[in-house]
Amino acid sequence: MTTSGRHFLQIPGPSNVPDSVLHAISMPTIDHRGPDFKELFTHCLTGMAEVFGTSNQVVIYPATGTGGWEAALVNTLSPGDEILCYETGHFSSLWKAMAEKWGLRPTMIAGDWRTGADPEKIREALAADTDHSFKAVCVVHNETSTGVTSRIPEIRAAIDEAAHPALLMVDTISSLGSVDYRHDEWKVDVTVSGSQKGLMLPPGLSFNAISDKALAAHETSTLPKSVWNWTEMLAAGRNGMTPYTPSTNILYGLKESLRLLNEEGLDAVFARHIRFGQATRAAVEAWGLEVLCTNENEHSPVLTAVIMPERHDADALRALILEKFNMSLGAGLSKLQGTVFRIGHLGDLSDLTLAGTLAGVQMGLQLAGVPIRTGGVDAALEILKGT
Amino acid sequence: MTTSGRHFLQIPGPSNVPDSVLHAISMPTIDHRGPDFKELFTHCLTGMAEVFGTSNQVVIYPATGTGGWEAALVNTLSPGDEILCYETGHFSSLWKAMAEKWGLRPTMIAGDWRTGADPEKIREALAADTDHSFKAVCVVHNETSTGVTSRIPEIRAAIDEAAHPALLMVDTISSLGSVDYRHDEWKVDVTVSGSQKGLMLPPGLSFNAISDKALAAHETSTLPKSVWNWTEMLAAGRNGMTPYTPSTNILYGLKESLRLLNEEGLDAVFARHIRFGQATRAAVEAWGLEVLCTNENEHSPVLTAVIMPERHDADALRALILEKFNMSLGAGLSKLQGTVFRIGHLGDLSDLTLAGTLAGVQMGLQLAGVPIRTGGVDAALEILKGT
Amino acid sequence: MTTSGRHFLQIPGPSNVPDSVLHAISMPTIDHRGPDFKELFTHCLTGMAEVFGTSNQVVIYPATGTGGWEAALVNTLSPGDEILCYETGHFSSLWKAMAEKWGLRPTMIAGDWRTGADPEKIREALAADTDHSFKAVCVVHNETSTGVTSRIPEIRAAIDEAAHPALLMVDTISSLGSVDYRHDEWKVDVTVSGSQKGLMLPPGLSFNAISDKALAAHETSTLPKSVWNWTEMLAAGRNGMTPYTPSTNILYGLKESLRLLNEEGLDAVFARHIRFGQATRAAVEAWGLEVLCTNENEHSPVLTAVIMPERHDADALRALILEKFNMSLGAGLSKLQGTVFRIGHLGDLSDLTLAGTLAGVQMGLQLAGVPIRTGGVDAALEILKGT
């Protein structure tokens, strides 16, 4: 009805970018071989290591998340290698398909797209793999298509219990900077991430955090690699350089978003996202709708996927809300298309913007004729206002 | 609790500035004696005439609203002149005080700060002024301190009925671009406005729209004038120039905001503001609180002033809401301090941001221990979602 | 021929605005009654006091330079007061005309528009004024129309020698932040300035620095004042407030430009401008053209006015340079129109941009058929490269 006011970008990423970050990326581009760039890039590498919770290697690619995941595979594995994947949803399926394109042999533990990767099933699969065919266990931390967050520490424990030497590779594209994550403490070998979610940046950067064990695997990996080659990225990075042209302006933004994350404090950021998830689920439940995630201890702090009542189309709802309230929501992906919509509640987001978001969803549901109870927004406000 | 996300600037102006306007004002400053400036300034003068609803003269000062009001006085009046003012609230009182500083003799019709200027009382005062001592009738269109919008066409009719020759001077600082206004049709002589409300700009520009009658008064006016001198402003303006340095970068923004107003359409803009006022009052009423404005046909589409229940301090509420929800609300001014808070709902504002605003007010009231009924936000959403 | 690349804004102000200042002014507008504004405004007042070289009062108006000068007059003088002015050029003449509009009685010491205010003539005029009719001595520090900088300390000494109680009022609109200036040390009573020159901001702010003596004069001054009233400005300023809406976004820029001035260091800034003046005059002399300023100790570090050879039109030259090289130069003003053009070399300016500026002037002169010797740019480079 009107486009006055800011667009509500409530998809589960790209997330809303703070003004100061937008300003940062619009500073004039500098020489990426000069001293100012070295200082900038070194700062970004150091800051990202903190966000990953690692004292080990970090590389930053001028790419988006898919590139970061490809980098993880080609740097550690060799043609024909078997890997163990877990089907948490659309993105875990994409990674499996990517592995196949690279001549890897993924085994996918089936999932129901409503729960996270089950540590017990991973333990069983690894225990059964007595000759250690699996070179890597690949898991999505926060499955953006379902709003389910897998429990990485328990998966780590499962691998350890099976005493299996496979690398643990984790996609944190939609969780890093929003959900507690500890690359070193959880002994993850490769963590993949991207700029456009919890880091509150436009898309354009992707990241690998790399354990020493992963680096050792890299030495013997024979998949072809050039752009993604860790050896060259790390060698250059130690001098604050990149082996080829970096995405300079997005790096300006990264410096600013690291400052913002630090200013709020990562623990406060994580707590805020958890609270946003609780408020959103309170609204969904008050409306009488169903959240896709069924495990109470796996609800995503980043997004909430909501199941549409039968005979109601989620995409029609989203289109109505976009048209009438100038708000973007996330679509149901692949097999969830039309039956699920996703509310992003991550990044640079306040209580009041979340309230406005839920108000838009509530009005949209009503206008679309979806049978809901009112009171969703009020239920969320009860959570948001605290005690 | 957190400053993540954008600040909610819900005071009754300055209003939220659209991103594209902020971008416009940050383009490099140009030579204000060169051809590009002439084109810009001519465009702004023409566009502002449309917004004022006039085919007569417009001047643009590098000043804020107070300067625009001073300009209206010094350009038309002479020392000792009597003027008729109407006490609608804080701002009408300021203008009376200003007139006194300039050696004018204002007569103020007393008001209750809850209603607009009463056309009938103005008619009576003018009818009694048989020797036409009053040189001007000064009214605030939208009294920003109270959320009451005076009925200018009826005031015009009252003056005409009294057959009084006084100039009609109207402050539209907080209404222009948000509330229907017609300088020519309503035979206003001087309309004063500013950039930071309905025009969705930062403060820094003020405006006079000037009737031929006002221009004739200007010819004989003897109050000293230099910076505000219409003669010089108008002469320069006809050539796309200014007699002295203009506020170039805010003019960039004005060009963009005129484009935005035109894109949405002024009628749609006015309807949106009316709807926002209705939704806000619905919330206030649902909470069981009282709106300051008591005349049903004078509710401001720009802001709503809310009376705090006794023994609750409006400023403490505002401080709590600022601290906890990162939202600014307007204070009660002068005699309303502490007993009233004001919710701005003007400018670049969407349904969802208004919903977030009201959510913040509702939570703030609850946290402040103000006895309210819940349901305010839901009541507003009923209005916002339409039929 | 092409508009690729940045416009060269080489008028003597507005000067080029640094990117970081442009970014600053495009941050969202905030509540000017809230705590963040108080911090900002207090910071700006304190920083401006440093730039003025004063530990006394500073006020910041949402206005441009002309407003600042009007403020100086109306706050200190009364109808019929005599003031002593010095005709250094166009701007000193404007101030005289303004004084007359306010009912003051200015006496103008005639000047040749090629030299600064002569301290000896001022001393004589004051010595002759045995009954102390002159209430103020009004001088332009850097006469922007001629490129001549008057020697304020010597003028101060002349006033002292004459033991005359007149206030000393100085326009530093085009010098402050570019040329050494010391409000307190030189016992200036009112210093007027603006944002768009040495402060590297867009126009939109003007300033008064006020001595205690000026403040005492303010107490008894009877010219009408409202917008410019120091009493209200100072009272509010002490609380980080303004009595009416300030130009918030330009104040953001002021904070950043104060940071930049501090980073480079005011002494380095002044030295840079002196060097730029020397390089420019070296070019003019090498071309065989004449600089307007004839006093070796009064050359402006801010701009250089160049006399066109007879039968050549300065405005035609400027138009050609604008069209072909996308550079704005300053016009000759009033009686200098067509016979003089002005090269601004102030503000956010580097050696290389000045070199490009002079290259554009040299090519323009050649294309306009003005008989010059080449070598102007090279002569300037000799100065710029240093020893």
Add this chain to the structure above:
Amino acid sequence: MTTSGRHFLQIPGPSNVPDSVLHAISMPTIDHRGPDFKELFTHCLTGMAEVFGTSNQVVIYPATGTGGWEAALVNTLSPGDEILCYETGHFSSLWKAMAEKWGLRPTMIAGDWRTGADPEKIREALAADTDHSFKAVCVVHNETSTGVTSRIPEIRAAIDEAAHPALLMVDTISSLGSVDYRHDEWKVDVTVSGSQKGLMLPPGLSFNAISDKALAAHETSTLPKSVWNWTEMLAAGRNGMTPYTPSTNILYGLKESLRLLNEEGLDAVFARHIRFGQATRAAVEAWGLEVLCTNENEHSPVLTAVIMPERHDADALRALILEKFNMSLGAGLSKLQGTVFRIGHLGDLSDLTLAGTLAGVQMGLQLAGVPIRTGGVDAALEILKGT
């Protein structure tokens, strides 16, 4: 000595980014699955096809130039494929090294790093390849390390004369948008480019323009590919989509830079760059220094590489110029390190900024004690001012 004023980014890319492009990239990120993105992306694909001079396929990657080159290889070739490369300088050597990492077998025609790819040598090599082992001929259009532009139409003719079916793959990373280029007319099969040179954008996008013949080769190519896969990119692109997250904000900038290129007109842009090259070489010759490129018909319009006199270090010169004049110049790469410096004269660049650039080089050479004749800047100005 001072960092006042804008940095002079006169490396051969990234080039200076216009303010309007910087503003564009700082608009809020949008949903890359929504209708606005589709419109944006379709616009960018269409516009880039025009810039490439193709009516065939274009893909846009969220990557930098190296990624674009990798994409060209992996989409068209299979393990063990032979390709013919031409050693024009550092970048052609990088591409050879990349091919080897992917298991391809490049044959490199040796070059002297001072001339372009010799069409005759290519013809000979292809004529000798009677069994058509070479699957592709890989050439760099504008060798950024040497300032030499190879003659693609003559190379095309050489291939045709040899009646060889190899694909023609051309790197236009530093030429596209600055130098005349015609993908279709010259029957190029894959043209690779990037955002940060002639397109006047920050780095972050890379491009492939793809002939039908290249697309046919893609069908049978067996190098592993996922991120770079044309099939998926093209399928999505036809719907204004991308198979994975794009670099949204840089695409905003691309839309604006396409507008700017269109406004100036590509032919005018090309002519401007040629003129900049001529002016720069005139300066170099006047200084008595030697341009690296030795073929009169292969001088780059984008950059000029200058040979340092013996016993003078180019990197020391660059450091001095950066320190003293706040200008970045390009280093000599690999075997040219220290003996060559490179002046970029591309992108958003005006005559006056180029004049300032050459002034900085001239002063730097003098300060570094390099024996030069003066007059370089003047010689350049003779070219720039035209007739």
